[in-house]
Amino acid sequence: MTDPNLPALCSLEDFLKHEYDFIVVGGGTAGLVVAARLTENPNISVGVLEAGPAHINDPLIMTPALYSMTIMNPEYDWGHKTVVQRGLKNKKPLDQSRGKGLGGSSGINYQMYNRGHISDYDAWAALGNPGWDFKSLLPYFKKHENFSDPSLYASKNNIPLETTYDPSFHGTTGPIHTSFSTWRLPQEKEWIEASAKLGKRFGSPKDGWSGDHIGTFHSLSSIDRSGGPGEGTRSYSVTGYLLPNVQRPNLHVLTEALVTKLVLEKDKPAVTGLEFEHGGKKHVVNVKKEVVLSAGVYKTPQILELSGIGNPDVLKKAGVECLVANPRVGENLQDHPATGIGLELIDGQKSLDMLQDPATLEAAQKEYMATRTGPLSSGGSATSFIALADICSKDEISSIQKRILDSIKGQGQEGLLPSAKKLIAEDYASHDDGSIQIVLLPAALNLSDVSSQKSFFAGDLNVKAHGGQGFALASCLARPVSAGSVHISSSDPNQDPDIDPAYLLEDVDAEILARGLQIAMKMAETSPLKELLKGRYWPGPEVDIGTLEGLVEYVKGHTTTEYHPMSSCSMGKQGEGAVDGRLRVWGVKGVRVVDASAIPLQVSGNIQSAVYALAEKGCDLIKEDWGV
Numbered sequence: 202m203t204d205p206n207l208p209a210l211c212s213l214e215d216f217l218k219h220e221y222d223f224i225v226v227g228g229g230t231a232g233l234v235v236a237a238r239l240t241e242n243p244n245i246s247v248g249v250l251e252a253g254p255a256h257i258n259d260p261l262i263m264t265p266a267l268y269s270m271t272i273m274n275p276e277y278d279w280g281h282k283t284v285v286q287r288g289l290k291n292k293k294p295l296d297q298s299r300g301k302g303l304g305g306s307s308g309i310n311y312q313m314y315n316r317g318h319i320s321d322y323d324a325w326a327a328l329g330n331p332g333w334d335f336k337s338l339l340p341y342f343k344k345h346e347n348f349s350d351p352s353l354y355a356s357k358n359n360i361p362l363e364t365t366y367d368p369s370f371h372g373t374t375g376p377i378h379t380s381f382s383t384w385r386l387p388q389e390k391e392w393i394e395a396s397a398k399l400g401k402r403f404g405s406p407k408d409g410w411s412g413d414h415i416g417t418f419h420s421l422s423s424i425d426r427s428g429g430p431g432e433g434t435r436s437y438s439v440t441g442y443l444l445p446n447v448q449r450p451n452l453h454v455l456t457e458a459l460v461t462k463l464v465l466e467k468d469k470p471a472v473t474g475l476e477f478e479h480g481g482k483k484h485v486v487n488v489k490k491e492v493v494l495s496a497g498v499y500k501t502p503q504i505l506e507l508s509g510i511g512n513p514d515v516l517k518k519a520g521v522e523c524l525v526a527n528p529r530v531g532e533n534l535q536d537h538p539a540t541g542i543g544l545e546l547i548d549g550q551k552s553l554d555m556l557q558d559p560a561t562l563e564a565a566q567k568e569y570m571a572t573r574t575g576p577l578s579s580g581g582s583a584t585s586f587i588a589l590a591d592i593c594s595k596d597e598i599s600s601i602q603k604r605i606l607d608s609i610k611g612q613g614q615e616g617l618l619p620s621a622k623k624l625i626a627e628d629y630a631s632h633d634d635g636s637i638q639i640v641l642l643p644a645a646l647n648l649s650d651v652s653s654q655k656s657f658f659a660g661d662l663n664v665k666a667h668g669g670q671g672f673a674l675a676s677c678l679a680r681p682v683s684a685g686s687v688h689i690s691s692s693d694p695n696q697d698p699d700i701d702p703a704y705l706l707e708d709v710d711a712e713i714l715a716r717g718l719q720i721a722m723k724m725a726e727t728s729p730l731k732e733l734l735k736g737r738y739w740p741g742p743e744v745d746i747g748t749l750e751g752l753v754e755y756v757k758g759h760t761t762t763e764y765h766p767m768s769s770c771s772m773g774k775q776g777e778g779a780v781d782g783r784l785r786v787w788g789v790k791g792v793r794v795v796d797a798s799a800i801p802l803q804v805s806g807n808i809q810s811a812v813y814a815l816a817e818k819g820c821d822l823i824k825e826d827w828g829v
């Protein structure tokens with residue numbers, strides 16, 4: 202039954218009653234942006250089909266610090282796994298979390314809000330996608346953002362804010378609230394100070410969201426600190442783009458509806474509708490103008506392939522007839538590989554491990570309920586972006602560049618495009634390139650077997666055994682040159698595709714990640730942070746971390762996702778991209794991709810802001826193309 206307060210969330214019967222100009226597949230991060238912007242025009246009718254549940258006002262989603270309880274939890278997460286990674290020594294499939302339900306991954310992410318560097322987006326344009334450079338995208342970053350000035354909530358801070366910001370780079374009227382967490386890991390201050398001592402470019406940037414983010418700073422979070430009814434809760438595509446528009450009569454959203462394939466016109470490569478499963482039955486719905494695929498980085502290419510759009514060899518093996526040959530569908534999959542060290546705090550210092558104590562947890566719950574502050578109100582923590590050129594000699598950079606360029610020789614369709622590799626190799630010489638991201642993770646997480654997210658969040662057993670507290674420093678590779686693929690191996694829409702992010706397939710990626718760890722360790726050995734630490738809880742003394750070779754070996758055994766897979770249907774020129782620069786799928790009319798799949802090349806930073814910006818711009822392209 203339809204909830205009178207949420208009229209757009211309709212029943213199956215109601216959904217099938219209407220005709221749609223556009224159908225959006227996936228009510229996730231990007232999908233709800235598309236639905237909201239297109240229905241601004243009352244003459245345009247939009248249907249959204251979302252495979253997961255609605256989860257409206259769910260406390261596990263709305264309470265910022267509870268994200269670890271949703272990750273890989275089947276109520277909220279698709280719970281994918283990678284294939285065994287050829288580049289890693291750890292031969293177990295790795296957990297791959299993706300949000301399932303309205304809001305998609307924006308409902309379960311850590312809420313870290315960063316933007317990447319100017320050169321990241323300029324590279325998108327350089328790869329044959331005019332209009333996607335940083336200058337052209339900045340209005341879309343601002344359009345989705347609602348930045349709350351920290352002076353408004355300064356009195357709620359547990360530690361002073363060390364980070365500067367320039368309001369001119371932020372939007373203040375958009376649907377997605379951004380703020381600095383008011384509860385920050387108490388050691389963030391010392392981490393930022395220790396980092397600044399490593400060199401001029403390791404201190405705080407003027408504004409880490411300006412397109413120049415080199416240095417160490419408190420991350421913004423997608424958390425509402427505007428003082429309104431949403432105070433201290435997650436701001437995501439549901440709160441920002443769906444709920445404010447839920448009364449629109451031209452918007453219809455059906456949840457628990459799994460789209461299984463697109464319907465193409467006979468003898469003509471044009472999409473006319475789609476098939477979906479709901480309540481155990483198949484249904485077909487027609488579309489008047491376009492289907493917009495926003496099913497995310499793994500499911501968008503899966504739906505295209507199930508519909509017969511993709512690489513003919515892949516489709517044949519899966520038993521699907523090829524209707525449109527587009528060999529780039531499912532290729533170019535990139536993620537940020539991440540590895541880490543664990544640090545134990547001296548007695549008396551606290552991290553989020555304090556919530557293991559039932560009395561402290563109860564007090565935190567009371568504080569959150571009363572004032573929306575305290576540890577439970579906190580999202581992802583501080584971060585650092587480091588240019589490889591600032592930690593390597595010129596000779597070392599030249600050797601890294603040579604290895605990247607040599608790897609292009611003889612390369613076919615697989616892996617990152619040669620043109621993209623060249624751009625990354627060039628950028629590695631720049632002191633502005635945030636090649637390495639270090640993320641402060643505010644608890645003593647279990648880093649011994651990172652293939653399982655459950656064991657990762659369960660915490661380090663040794664630290665727990667003696668009631669210790671700690672945190673981890675994750676080294677993340679911002680611009681990997683390894684790229685993999687995601688493809689169906691069956692025509693069954695309920696069977697997961699084969700997910701291969703190709704972590705560290707190219708050795709040079711493992712080396713750069715290891716260099717990031719070296720810097721993380723230097724930070725931990727520098728005052729005033731080092732005085733707060735008992736020492737390293739992971740890796741143990743048996744690991745040779747004194748040499749780069751030793752660290753590379755460690756990295757290959759202990760790397761996982763930073764949760765930023767993208768580019769599996771990337772935009773680019775015909776033959777290089779699966780979609781064109783206007784996000785239209787090459788070779789077929791009536792279908793566009795608007796989600797993280799369409800991003801052509803990794804950005805240096807957490808990617809939700811890039812997805813929101815891409816979706817905002819994507820809507821303008823759709824409106825322009827249809828004159829609506």
Ligand SMILES: Cc1cc2nc3c(=O)[nH]c(=O)nc-3n(C[C@H](O)[C@H](O)[C@H](O)COP(=O)(O)OP(=O)(O)OC[C@H]3O[C@@H](n4cnc5c(N)ncnc54)[C@H](O)[C@@H]3O)c2cc1C
Binds near residue numbers: 226253311460797807
């Ligand atoms: C655990 C985790 C932590 C993260 N942390 C951060 C962070 O701190 N900061 C940051 O910037 N980024 C973070 N990210 C990344 C960021 O959230 C994602 O990149 C982004 O939200 C992806 O948006 P999307 O629109 O491409 O896909 P999604 O938001 O995943 O949306 C896809 C939607 O499509 C639906 N769907 C899929 N298949 C079908 C189908 N066949 N039929 C109907 N519906 C379907 C899904 O259920 C989902 O709702 C994190 C991601 C995860 C998973």
